[in-house]
Amino acid sequence: xxxxxxxxxxxxxxxxxxxxxxxxxxxxxxxxxxxxxxxxxxxxxxxxxxxxxxxxxxxxxxxxxxxxxxxxxxxxxxxxxxxxxxxxxxxxxxxxxxxxxxxxxxxxxxxxxxxxxxxxxxxxxxxxxxxxxxxxx
Amino acid sequence: xxxxxxxxxxxxxxxxxxxxxxxxxxxxxxxxxxxxxxxxxxxxxxxxxxxxxxxxxxxxxxxxxxxxxxxxxxxxxxxxxxxxxxxxxxxxxxxxxxxxxxxxxxxxxxxxxxxxxxxxxxxxxxxxxxxxxxxxx
Amino acid sequence: xxxxxxxxxxxxxxxxxxxxxxxxxxxxxxxxxxxxxxxxxxxxxxxxxxxxxxxxxxxxxxxxxxxxxxxxxxxxxxxxxxxxxxxxxxxxxxxxxxxxxxxxxxxxxxxxxxxxxxxxxxxxxxxxxxxxxxxxx
Amino acid sequence: xxxxxxxxxxxxxxxxxxxxxxxxxxxxxxxxxxxxxxxxxxxxxxxxxxxxxxxxxxxxxxxxxxxxxxxxxxxxxxxxxxxxxxxxxxxxxxxxxxxxxxxxxxxxxxxxxxxxxxxxxxxxxxxxxxxxxxxxx
Amino acid sequence: xxxxxxxxxxxxxxxxxxxxxxxxxxxxxxxxxxxxxxxxxxxxxxxxxxxxxxxxxxxxxxxxxxxxxxxxxxxxxxxxxxxxxxxxxxxxxxxxxxxxxxxxxxxxxxxxxxxxxxxxxxxxxxxxxxxxxxxxx
Amino acid sequence: xxxxxxxxxxxxxxxxxxxxxxxxxxxxxxxxxxxxxxxxxxxxxxxxxxxxxxxxxxxxxxxxxxxxxxxxxxxxxxxxxxxxxxxxxxxxxxxxxxxxxxxxxxxxxxxxxxxxxxxxxxxxxxxxxxxxxxxxx
Numbered sequence: 001x002x003x004x005x006x007x008x009x010x011x012x013x014x015x016x017x018x019x020x021x022x023x024x025x026x027x028x029x030x031x032x033x034x035x036x037x038x039x040x041x042x043x044x045x046x047x048x049x050x051x052x053x054x055x056x057x058x059x060x061x062x063x064x065x066x067x068x069x070x071x072x073x074x075x076x077x078x079x080x081x082x083x084x085x086x087x088x089x090x091x092x093x094x095x096x097x098x099x100x101x102x103x104x105x106x107x108x109x110x111x112x113x114x115x116x117x118x119x120x121x122x123x124x125x126x127x128x129x130x131x132x133x134x135x136x137x
Numbered sequence: 138x139x140x141x142x143x144x145x146x147x148x149x150x151x152x153x154x155x156x157x158x159x160x161x162x163x164x165x166x167x168x169x170x171x172x173x174x175x176x177x178x179x180x181x182x183x184x185x186x187x188x189x190x191x192x193x194x195x196x197x198x199x200x201x202x203x204x205x206x207x208x209x210x211x212x213x214x215x216x217x218x219x220x221x222x223x224x225x226x227x228x229x230x231x232x233x234x235x236x237x238x239x240x241x242x243x244x245x246x247x248x249x250x251x252x253x254x255x256x257x258x259x260x261x262x263x264x265x266x267x268x269x270x271x272x273x274x
Numbered sequence: 275x276x277x278x279x280x281x282x283x284x285x286x287x288x289x290x291x292x293x294x295x296x297x298x299x300x301x302x303x304x305x306x307x308x309x310x311x312x313x314x315x316x317x318x319x320x321x322x323x324x325x326x327x328x329x330x331x332x333x334x335x336x337x338x339x340x341x342x343x344x345x346x347x348x349x350x351x352x353x354x355x356x357x358x359x360x361x362x363x364x365x366x367x368x369x370x371x372x373x374x375x376x377x378x379x380x381x382x383x384x385x386x387x388x389x390x391x392x393x394x395x396x397x398x399x400x401x402x403x404x405x406x407x408x409x410x411x
Numbered sequence: 412x413x414x415x416x417x418x419x420x421x422x423x424x425x426x427x428x429x430x431x432x433x434x435x436x437x438x439x440x441x442x443x444x445x446x447x448x449x450x451x452x453x454x455x456x457x458x459x460x461x462x463x464x465x466x467x468x469x470x471x472x473x474x475x476x477x478x479x480x481x482x483x484x485x486x487x488x489x490x491x492x493x494x495x496x497x498x499x500x501x502x503x504x505x506x507x508x509x510x511x512x513x514x515x516x517x518x519x520x521x522x523x524x525x526x527x528x529x530x531x532x533x534x535x536x537x538x539x540x541x542x543x544x545x546x547x548x
Numbered sequence: 549x550x551x552x553x554x555x556x557x558x559x560x561x562x563x564x565x566x567x568x569x570x571x572x573x574x575x576x577x578x579x580x581x582x583x584x585x586x587x588x589x590x591x592x593x594x595x596x597x598x599x600x601x602x603x604x605x606x607x608x609x610x611x612x613x614x615x616x617x618x619x620x621x622x623x624x625x626x627x628x629x630x631x632x633x634x635x636x637x638x639x640x641x642x643x644x645x646x647x648x649x650x651x652x653x654x655x656x657x658x659x660x661x662x663x664x665x666x667x668x669x670x671x672x673x674x675x676x677x678x679x680x681x682x683x684x685x
Numbered sequence: 686x687x688x689x690x691x692x693x694x695x696x697x698x699x700x701x702x703x704x705x706x707x708x709x710x711x712x713x714x715x716x717x718x719x720x721x722x723x724x725x726x727x728x729x730x731x732x733x734x735x736x737x738x739x740x741x742x743x744x745x746x747x748x749x750x751x752x753x754x755x756x757x758x759x760x761x762x763x764x765x766x767x768x769x770x771x772x773x774x775x776x777x778x779x780x781x782x783x784x785x786x787x788x789x790x791x792x793x794x795x796x797x798x799x800x801x802x803x804x805x806x807x808x809x810x811x812x813x814x815x816x817x818x819x820x821x822x
Contacts, residue, residue, distance in 0.1 A: 057242075079488060182656070257724050626799075
């Protein structure tokens with residue numbers, strides 16, 4: 001399948017898979033699955049570089065890493081699906097709803113009120129899904 | 138001077154001034170001074186909303202707030218002077234050089250390698266200035 | 275509710291509410307209401323800074339302010355809901371449909387044809403809603 | 412209709428129409444038709460400048476021009492409808508699905524993984540529509 | 549020189565030249581001259597489409613057009629040379645320094661404080677050059 | 686030095702080094718050297734992912750890859766140093782000056798005239814350096 005990837009890369013892939021599962025949970029798996037028919041190699045890259053290389057690095061904990069990612073995706077404002085995945089990831093690694101809301105609100109200062117508003121509405125959706133899942137669970 | 142600001146706003150301004158001094162140090166004062174002749178009211182807004190309202194809020198500590206800001210400004214890539222101010226601010230509120238470097242490197246995943254490279258070169262400059270100042274001091 | 279806001283801020287909030295009602299009409303109220311359960315303080319900030327501080331300033335009339343906002347949101351291209359609110363706001367403060375169309379078309383020069391096209395399609399939707407409402411009313 | 416356009420411009424318009432038909436096919440006509448009631452002159456500009464002036468220039472073939480456009484729209488990330496039109500246009504002028512996928516994957520380096528992911532999902536949609544149309548046809 | 553442009557386009561070019569001279573003054577001529585050796589045809593396009601087609605259209609006066617352009621370029625934050633040209637153009641078509649300052653300040657709401665700050669510092673430079681030129685003249 | 690990189694990654698690094706040398710020449714080495722004291726691991730990532738993984742992939746030749754990169758960096762408009770490196774890279778892999786100029790001009794359609802102008806001025810600089818080097822050599 002991912003024919004361009006040689007066996008020596010396997011441990012980056014394995015390490016990335018563990019990080020992806022820990023951070024993004026099912027949402028990460030869904031993204032990888034959605035790439036299977038169009039760009040299977042890219043599915044590997046998504047696991048290897050961001051998760052196998054970057055998120056696994058010592059020097060910054062996952063909580064801080066998700067603060068950074070939620071802030072950046074809110075400010076950029078053109079990647080709402082990925083922002084939602086990382087708002088959920090933030091909850092997974094221990095950020096509270098209040099902390100996530102504060103991070104997004106703060107982006108009004110650096111990227112304007114529309115970026116912050118659209119980030120807050122994305123968070124509202126993720127929080128509601130989480131609450132619904134918790135009630136069912 | 139800042140004639141549109143009424144006395145009842147003074148405490149936001151005062152609270153913002155304290156936060157600005159703590160976070161940005163002299164760099165913040167310089168920005169405010171540079172606005173004095175062209176937009177003195179905007180100097181007040183810069184202090185009041187970002188620093189008097191947002192940074193002073195409970196619910197997220199200053200360390201987390203600077204992680205968010207460094208990430209966002211690196212990702213946006215069009216505000217290098219402000220990124221440098223906040224890399225220095227990150228050091229002021231307790232982020233290590235390594236942590237700041239990690240935040241910026243991570244932005245390669247969300248905003249591309251050029252954004253991360255330009256962020257790292259901005260950090261290199263701020264770190265060098267800081268080292269030079271420490272040697273003198 | 276908005277517990278971080280002290281009584282001395284009330285008049286910014288009141289002034290902002292009046293401006294928001296005049297400029298954005300119901301659309302502004304809806305945004306504020308949608309924030310109530312996730313970030314009530316941010317609802318206050320949205321009213322206080324943009325509307326209580328900026329839009330109320332003398333030195334530029336509301337017509338000119340909406341020209342600026344429609345242009346910026348069209349050019350940025352990542353905040354369609356807010357662009358629609360401000361196309362409606364432009365009509366509220368006296369811009370004609372033709373003027374709004376001209377502003378958006380001009381953005382093809384500064385932000386490219388896709389940004390202008392997406393802006394025009396947003397305007398088409400707002401104009402159609404307005405026409406439908408006028409026929410009913 | 413397009414009253415601001417003088418007869419001397421007709422050949423740019425004619426040349427542009429031929430280029431638009433060759434490159435974008437029906438998708439181009441639909442965009443032009445959608446502008447008819449809100450901004451008919453802009454429909455002419457869309458044909459004249461991008462297609463009558465730029466795409467018709469010697470010095471770069473249509474294949475190369477579509478590589479450039481797909482790359483730029485993927486990287487900018489805020490114009491998905493236009494990206495889809497140009498993924499289809501890329502197929503029309505001879506790019507393979509694999510080549511288009513490679514161009515979009517490469518954007519992860521310059522604009523981040525979310526931009527590349529959203530570009531790949533847009534391509535997946537266009538490829539599926541094309542496959543469905545081919546089966547019917 | 550501009551060999552791809554046919555004689556029938558001449559009046560767009562002439563009309564554009566007049567508009568460019570009125571709006572941008574010498575700054576416009578300098579940009580056109582700087583393109584002469586690398587992309588002479590693009591110099592023609594810069595005159596023809598933005599100035600010959602767009603700025604000459606009835607339906608929006610030059611004052612309103614410059615409000616839109618200053619707002620957009622401030623918000624985008626990645627085209628400082630062009631922002632300076634249009635701040636000067638704004639003064640040329642009758643905007644006051646105060647009005648230009650208000651437009652740029654307002655962009656803090658839609659694109660964040662760094663974009664507004666960098667816009668204000670660009671304006672400060674243009675205003676100083678204008679004052680120096682007026683004293684000499 | 687690059688302690689987080691395990692020996693099994695070496696061939697990606699080696700393959701990337703060869704690609705980087707072929708594509709970017711000395712400019713690539715300079716970027717890597719500039720990272721040595723602040724983020725040596727990032728120097729490795731810059732070689733491994735973009736050059737060892739992406740540019741080495743079959744399915745798109747280097748000429749097409751540089752068309753894509755020049756287009757994207759021109760359109761994004763916030764990474765001029767990297768745009769210059771890739772304009773030079775384009776020449777290295779066989780694009781003519783005319784082709785590069787055409788790619789950049791085309792970006793006026795998708796990202797506006799300022800982005801295209803700033804791209805052309807970057808190209809002008811790179812072309813002049815190349816001419817000067819050729820005369821000396």
